[in-house]
Amino acid sequence: MILIPFTLIPLFFVPETLPSLKEEPSKPNTGPEEPQPRNITSYLKQSLHLFKESLASLQSRSISIIIATCLILKPEFIGTSQFFGQYVSKRFNWTLAETGYLRTLRGVTQMLVLLVILPALSKFLLRWQTPAARDLTLARGSVIIATIGVLWMAAPKIEITITGLGIQSLGGGLGPLCRSLANSFVSPGEVSKLNTLMGIVETSGSLFAGPALAWLFEIGLKKGGLFIGLPYFGLAAAFLLCVLGLFFVRALAEEDHDGDDDCLSIECVDDVRR
Template identity: 30%
Template sequence: MPADDSREQLLTRAISTPSPCSTPSPAPSPIHPKPNKHSIWPIVVLLVLVHLSTVLYTLPLNRVVELRLCQEHYERLNQSLIAPDATIPEKLCKIDDVQRKLAWLQGIMETTMVVCDFLVTIPFSFVAERYGISVVLWCNLTPRAFMSAWAIAVGYYRHLLPTQAIIAGPFMNVLGGECVFQSTVFTLTSALTSDYAQRASYFSYISSTSYVVSFMGPTLAAFTLSKNLWLPFWLNIALLTCAVPTIKMLPRTRKAPIKTLTSAETGSEEADEAGPLLGETDLSHHRYSNAFETHPDRFQSIPHVVRKMVHLVTGRRNFQILLCSFFLTALASSDTKLLVQYISKRYEWTFAKAGYMLSAKALVNFTLLAIVVPRIIQASRSSKAVHGSEINLNILGAEISILISVAGVLCVALAFKFWMLLAALIVYALGSALPVFTMSLVKSPLIALAHSDTQDFSIVMLTKTLGSLVGAPFMAVLWVYAIKLGGFGLGLPYFVSACIYLIAVFVVARIKV
């Protein structure tokens, strides 16, 4: 998995939503402590440690797998000039046979990670209810550390473990991946205070942390990788080890009883729609019961969650159209997972050099999302010319962002010089403001029902996760075929991505104001 975070992931963290993943962790309603300006910092430190460790794993992993495949390739050809245990120069590994196999393995690993994380999101929300958030976070650190240790084992003990054994690492995501982690962090952050302004500032801290790590992470990964192949993985494990005591420093929240519906027929339909996605409140009778006493098997709630999601989507045409756009853009943005391999193969660069390019792209993302877009939105809202037209502004902003993404991916596909690639990445990064406008539409009167924000965002993130789930293997297949074509054909995944973005433009244009 390349070091470059997908634009959808980055922006999702920037939106102050109840949860940044497909299903929010239905952690019990905490008793909010008094605002404490120091209580957010353990969460920020945890985010830095975990996000930085992720970047330090994804970029060097490409080189480890590539090196193993490269060694096997030249051994089959009986290249006498290359010793069996020699570290083959990276430039010699950019041949088509090696790169196709690398693409297949990376595609399988990426798909496995998303699937495992997706499957355990709801079960881990029940674990958080019963055993606490700390248990979920400790479980979440386990697969991250294991995958780094496993990459070292597969890369170092090449006579004991086959290259394909690297696929076993992502299966550890059954203990929780990025979706589970982000959901837990946002639950903790929202529980720090009941004051809206204070909570908004806390979410701002979290978003800024993500921006900084996305900017600095690839540079650090590239620098350490250029010094020693195994150094980034050991730093990854060290950072995750430091995260263990950090979890103990997280603010404590007292558990309150889970509010559940004693009978599906006693509550009103409005109350059912207003309640949390995985926990309902019987407002008409004010009867509360503990979830584990009412439902010995909490996993029986999963079919109810699915039925409730379908009910919230049915009959809401604009919401259905917006969900289609989320799916399409998540599918199209899956091409960012290929950037490191694409840059390395097309220009015969080392993965370290490609990492520096990703940092340049992240710098544009940071400037755009943290400075430019917020000021534009603030200025437009204070302007009398567009006062009361926030919906039109968001639709226009979404369409412009997608069109910029179309231009960006086409430029990436056609770039055959360094300066052209750098300009293309900058243009592509300018389209990263898309979720700012689409997420705002979710909360607009055009889409949202009364008190349905939590459920709507859960459905949105589920849709985006499905888009990424389809996009990971789809883009891997396109990339393998692109390597076979060669030349301008290497840009095939980005040409297809541009077409998907164009379809998304027409979909967004169908939203009726």
């Protein structure tokens, strides 16, 4: 609780990053514009139109894979927070108060990742890679580390489980990296729509995460032994799918994106070149 205010203070020093608006050609004065109808039907049509525009970004294979990766973010959070405390308490006979220290370990590790490790790696990789390629490299590395950590969390020894939690926490930057990577495929005016769509997908992951982990844990308790770690074996399988998917993503070259703002994917740029 003492650290929370200190984590909010840097937000006051973040500069505005609003995109510059292009000047539109002046339209001839044809008289006063007719007022647009303001009723529930017009709002529904406008919302449906914006939703269709957001779905247009899914025509890019790379963006579709990145958005699908967001489904793992909520299961990851649930599996390493409240559910993890219940898992350790049931399997290793710890009290819930004692499991709180493990969650503190994860929080401190994630702070180090986001404030120190990722910025340092980003600066290092920018010597050879474009920002988009850097984000893709870091995202792949984060998912691989998270997969290894989750597998260790399923171990029958508490020492290995705690070590696995620490390793998994090192991949805690996956969410911001996916957003940054996806934003590199669209023009500045489409960023908010894309982030909204990613938020919807990320939230939908919580609909099945809790019941799925609880169901796997129930099966594991009935079978006993190594099967008790079944929830984390399932979570590792989901991470592995994310690893495979991210290796099919191709980072958009910076000069290609600047040359054609309407292109949403590397495939579009290749078509333009041909």
